[in-house]
Amino acid sequence: MRVHKLLQILLALGAFHVHLSASSRIKDLVSLEGVRDNQLVGYGVVVGLAGTGDHQQTIFSVQSLTNLLQRMGVTVPLPATAILVKNTAAVMVTATLPPFAQPGTKVDVTVAAIGDASNLQGGLLILTPLRATNNSVFAFAQGSVVTGGFVAGRSGNSQTVNHPTVGRVVDGAIVEQPAPSVEPTTALKLQLNRADYETASRIAQGINRKFGGAGRLIAQAKNSGLVQVEIPDQFKQQTVEFVAAIEDLVVETDRPATIAINDRTGTLVLGGDIRIAPVAILQGNLTVRIDTSYSVSQPNPLSNTGTTQVVPQVDVGVKEDKARNVVLKEGASVDELVRALMAIGSTPRDIIAILENLKAAGALDADIEVL
DSSP states (O other): OHHHHHHHHHHHHHHHHHHSOOEEEHHHHEEETTOOOEEEEEEEEEEOOSSOSOOTTOHHHHHHHHHHHHHTTOOOOSOGGGOOOSSOEEEEEEEEEOTTOOTTOEEEEEEEEOSSOOOOTTOEEEEEEEEOTTSOEEEEEEEEOEESOEEEEETTEEEEESOTTEEEEEEEEEEOSOOOOOOOSSEEEEEESSOOHHHHHHHHHHHHHHHOOTTOOOEEEEETTEEEEEOOGGGTTOHHHHHHHHHTOEEEOOOOOEEEEETTTTEEEOOTTOBBOSEEEEEOOEEEEEEEEEEEEOOOTTOSSOOOEEEEEEEEEEEEOOOEEEEEOTTOBHHHHHHHHHHTTOOHHHHHHHHHHHHHHTOBOSEEEEO
């Protein structure tokens, strides 16, 4: 019943969307070429764990601790594998370096155990360099690890909540050198988040109407995923203001008809303006039930022959429900189809199967994405 209610809400939203113009800011549709995030990664050590760190068979965590102590002037007896420290865990550290990040900027980092540590709760990440793909160090991370889960209890009587071997260090990394971002000087290249020729053309038209001179077009759609914009002379020294003004423009967008299906949960998300060709749908259910019961067969009283036996009895029943049909005329929408199917008692999984069959039969002109 709750899933049927969810379908009704989604259909209502889809029908409401039809009456509204599909308008969006250019800022929500594109990203600027050269202005992007950069992924950083590093190998580090978390200390201070309450006996939940790596075990002795995880050799690299012990080696890392040994190297760390030696750099601090502590003499460690060899071999390093003889050291038994359960409060230390080897981790991978990841972070996202935002565009134009300057030295001193703080970013969050994610810490994940790579050995057999069972819990990073309460741990402290030791100073860890974070590198980009070119092996350059852009930041250093250090701080207390905050996990979204925990483990309570001991041995077999314990309870684990969420994932205690992954945590975050809020503002745990400090940027040491500027991010490798490219600031536009003469032209902007707007990359569409979802490639579409119609949307790219409308973005170029909107920019030309706002900033183009008499007979001069400063924006041109190169393809379905790229719009190139020449920076006007009056904005050569004000690139930031020009980009902000472009991002604030509102254009009409064109999105392909798409139906999103999550078959695991029976969730269906669709727009009410998707059309279906004239079609008749016939649906019926055939149920076969097989029941097995056991009875005990015993010999007659005071009989010297025969033994007690367990005899299985199989009962087979067949039930076929009356077929239900839905007839759609020219111009019918998916909204009307789903409402009709819900009226005759179809379940969400029945509706999903029918939509997939309509797509296979060529009666539904929409993309179906199964999540």
